[in-house]
Amino acid sequence: TKPVISAVEGYCLGGGFEIALWGDIIVAGEGAKFGFPEVRHGLMPGLGGTQTLPRLIGPQAAKHMIWSGRLVAGAEARALGIAGELTAPGKALARAREMAAEYAANAPLGIMMSKQAIDRGLDMTRLDGLMQEGDLFQMLYFSDDMQEGLRAFAEKRHARFRGQ
Numbered sequence: 001t002k003p004v005i006s007a008v009e010g011y012c013l014g015g016g017f018e019i020a021l022w023g024d025i026i027v028a029g030e031g032a033k034f035g036f037p038e039v040r041h042g043l044m045p046g047l048g049g050t051q052t053l054p055r056l057i058g059p060q061a062a063k064h065m066i067w068s069g070r071l072v073a074g075a076e077a078r079a080l081g082i083a084g085e086l087t088a089p090g091k092a093l094a095r096a097r098e099m100a101a102e103y104a105a106n107a108p109l110g111i112m113m114s115k116q117a118i119d120r121g122l123d124m125t126r127l128d129g130l131m132q133e134g135d136l137f138q139m140l141y142f143s144d145d146m147q148e149g150l151r152a153f154a155e156k157r158h159a160r161f162r163g164q
Helices: 015-022 037-041 049-057 059-068 074-080 092-104 108-121 126-141 144-154
Strands: 005-008 011-013 025-029 033-035 085-087
Touching (some): 011 015, 015 049, 025 092, 037 059, 074 085, 085 092, 126 144
16 A cells, blocks of 8 residues: 555566566666566566566567567666666665655555555556546545645645544
8 A cells, every 4th residue: 555666776687577566666777677587498477577567568568578588778668667767876776765755745545545546447447447536536535634735735834644
């Protein structure tokens, strides 16, 4: 229910790449290299890579990447959508921490429910996803956090969310 940010520097291959893909966002240093070399050794990704990568970059690009065993680095990883953000070498972890602090300053229920809407919505029809989004929005609309957000806006101050 909480955002998971993967920070990657250097080689991120096979099972390590699959673990990084379990996160919500990958922040990568420019020198990061991603790949599934398993096919070069008579295997295939076995920790969810055949399911997570196609949802992230599309089936054709995922098949090419998995079947070729080639590595994708830096700007190409960003262009494909593997890396949500690219940093200077050695700065991925610091940037991931900045992002975590930015997210933590927002309403925890809003973060949690939007994550749920996105993650579950990927396995639904668009109509079912919209219905789910509407239900979650309505639940948030009556939350204490939403009231605090409105008060803070009117009073020109930072909101103090409590997750209620």
